[in-house]
Amino acid sequence: MSLxxxxxxxxxxxxxxxxxxxLAPLSLALSALxxxxxxxxxxxxxxxxxxxxxxxxxxxxxxxxxxxxxxxDPKPRVTAHRTPPSADCRIAGPLSALLGMVHxxxxxxxxxxxxxxxxxxxxxxxxxxxxxxxxAELDLAREVxxxxxxLGRPLTRLLPVLESLTHLPLRRVDGEPV
Amino acid sequence: MELVCPxxxxxxxxxxxxxxxxAVYCGFADETNARNFPGLNFSREELTEAxxxxxxxxxxxxxxxxxxxxxxxxxxxxxxxxxxxRAGADAVILADxxxxxxxxxxxxxxxxxxxVQAAAANPDAIGLYVREFGVKRVVLPRVxxxxxIAALNRAVDVxxxxxxxxxxxxxxxxxxxxxxYATGRSPNTTGVCSPAEDVVYGTEGGQQTARLGGFxxxxxxxxxxxxYPTLCKGCFSVTDENGEDKRGHVFxxxxxxxxxxxxPDLAAAGVTALKIEGRQRSRSxxxxxxxxxxxxxxxxxxxxxxxxxxxxxxAEGGERTTGAYAKPWR
Numbered sequence: 034m035s036l037x038x039x040x041x042x043x044x045x046x047x048x049x050x051x052x053x054x055x056l057a058p059l060s061l062a063l064s065a066l067x068x069x070x071x072x073x074x075x076x077x078x079x080x081x082x083x084x085x086x087x088x089x090x091x092x093x094x095x096x097x098x099x100x101x102x103x104x105x106d107p108k109p110r111v112t113a114h115r116t117p118p119s120a121d122c123r124i125a126g127p128l129s130a131l132l133g134m135v136h137x138x139x140x141x142x143x144x145x146x147x148x149x150x151x152x153x154x155x156x157x158x159x160x161x162x163x164x165x166x167x168x169a170e171l172d173l174a175r176e177v178x179x180x181x182x183x184l185g186r187p188l189t190r191l192l193p194v195l196e197s198l199t200h201l202p203l204r205r206v207d208g209e210p211v
Numbered sequence: 212m213e214l215v216c217p218x219x220x221x222x223x224x225x226x227x228x229x230x231x232x233x234a235v236y237c238g239f240a241d242e243t244n245a246r247n248f249p250g251l252n253f254s255r256e257e258l259t260e261a262x263x264x265x266x267x268x269x270x271x272x273x274x275x276x277x278x279x280x281x282x283x284x285x286x287x288x289x290x291x292x293x294x295x296x297r298a299g300a301d302a303v304i305l306a307d308x309x310x311x312x313x314x315x316x317x318x319x320x321x322x323x324x325x326x327v328q329a330a331a332a333n334p335d336a337i338g339l340y341v342r343e344f345g346v347k348r349v350v351l352p353r354v355x356x357x358x359x360i361a362a363l364n365r366a367v368d369v370x371x372x373x374x375x376x377x378x379x380x381x382x383x384x385x386x387x388x389x390x391x392y393a394t395g396r397s398p399n400t401t402g403v404c405s406p407a408e409d410v411v412y413g414t415e416g417g418q419q420t421a422r423l424g425g426f427x428x429x430x431x432x433x434x435x436x437x438x439y440p441t442l443c444k445g446c447f448s449v450t451d452e453n454g455e456d457k458r459g460h461v462f463x464x465x466x467x468x469x470x471x472x473x474x475p476d477l478a479a480a481g482v483t484a485l486k487i488e489g490r491q492r493s494r495s496x497x498x499x500x501x502x503x504x505x506x507x508x509x510x511x512x513x514x515x516x517x518x519x520x521x522x523x524x525x526a527e528g529g530e531r532t533t534g535a536y537a538k539p540w541r
Binding site: 163 | 219220221222223226248249250251406407408410411412413419433434435436437438439465491492493494495496498499524525526527528529
């Protein structure tokens with residue numbers, strides 16, 4: 034249960050249709066994004082250290098799916114699941130909290146204090162992933178639009194609309210990486 | 212007054228500098244610093260680049276090498292001091308008396324700060340560090356009142372630095388063995404309190420639980436704020452002196468230090484530098500807390516009122532305290 038009232042949640046009208054979403058294409062797209070991040074941000078995976086071959090379950094609790102980040106294979110991949118698979122650790126919270134941590138707008142410890150973020154399993158692995166992502170200064174919107182090729186430009190134009198509708202932190206707001 | 216800010220990663224260091232830090236403190240990714248957590252800290256190359264970044268923007272970088280070397284294993288700590296100097300650090304923050312002696316002898320031009328981990332809290336102890344090792348600044352333990360800090364500053368001839376925001380320990384730093392008792396590791400030796408490897412969160416009977424080294428240390432309803440999984444913040448059942456059973460935070464309540472309102476008093480007490488705790492926190496925390504305290508320091512120097520802070524959301528347990536600075540029970 035969350036103590037914060039100000040974290041946006043995905044409304045049911047959006048999450049319900051996602052129950053019918055085919056997961057295989059989503060997994061392919063997310064794996065492609067992960068490999069792009071791996072190539073563009075090698076420091077992120079280096080910073081994981083001894084946890085660099087583990088399986089991380091990311092659980093956006095306001096979506097009807099979970100995401101498995103599997104680093105046990107040299108080619109990292111992300112797969113979407115209706116039923117949570119086994120993993121070394123589980124990191125759960127509203128999608129806005131998870132994206133806020135990725136984009137540097139929210140603090141993981143503060144989310145933990147307020148119970149908006151829940152950790153289970155290998156705590157050290159979860160902590161390493163959180164710290165590595167924080168240091169990487171990722172901008173998922175930019176990575177996705179660049180990955181999308183010709184579709185990138187319309188996606189970029191769509192971004193402010195999506196942000197306005199969902200109130201999700203979809204991109205970095207603190208400028209370009211230095 | 213100088214604002215000394217935390218950085219657990221290069222990204223946090225850049226955030227601190229951009230937010231107005233006068234100095235940033237950080238450590239190497241090993242047992243030589245007291246925030247040796249997974250995924251944190253700096254390689255030698257990262258430190259060199261970070262120092263160049265900070266210096267180009269007028270900020271200093273202080274390297275914390277503030278754990279206590281193990282017998283026979285001092286080389287790791289000696290290398291850390293040498294590498295910090297080589298990278299261009301403005302000072303190293305040390306706690307161990309042997310390491311201070313080594314640094315003073317082999318790195319005579321390197322500025323030495325005494326870590327809070329040394330727990331030097333009186334003029335005689337501080338005088339010894341200044342006289343024997345040439346320490347230029349002492350980070351005071353978080354057990355002193357403002358009045359005691361003022362008296363101490365009148366009696367010593369060295370800069371003093373005090374904590375103004377962040378996590379609190381229950382006792383004098385460097386002397387706590389609670390983490391060692393539960394896990395065999397502590398911030399004093401391996402640089403980590405309540406190692407994440409020994410922490411297990413779970414749900415039992417509808418309640419959130421936290422175990423440290425196999426010990427159940429917290430059990431609460433899901434709507435209660437969560438503290439750090441340390442023994443000092445744990446909830447325990449005890450029998451008091453009247454034979455009554457009590458349950459709660461026996462050592463200390465989860466709360467974060469926030470001394471923003473006391474900045475004028477600390478300045479009047481002769482404090483040189485203000486320290487923000489939190490190298491384990493995100494760049495979001497660093498940016499917000501540094502920006503807030505830089506505004507407070509600037510207001511103080513301009514003779515304006517200290518602005519109202521908006522940092523409650525970062526506090527452990529959602530609670531803030533002025534800690535030992537004001538001890539109303541005395």
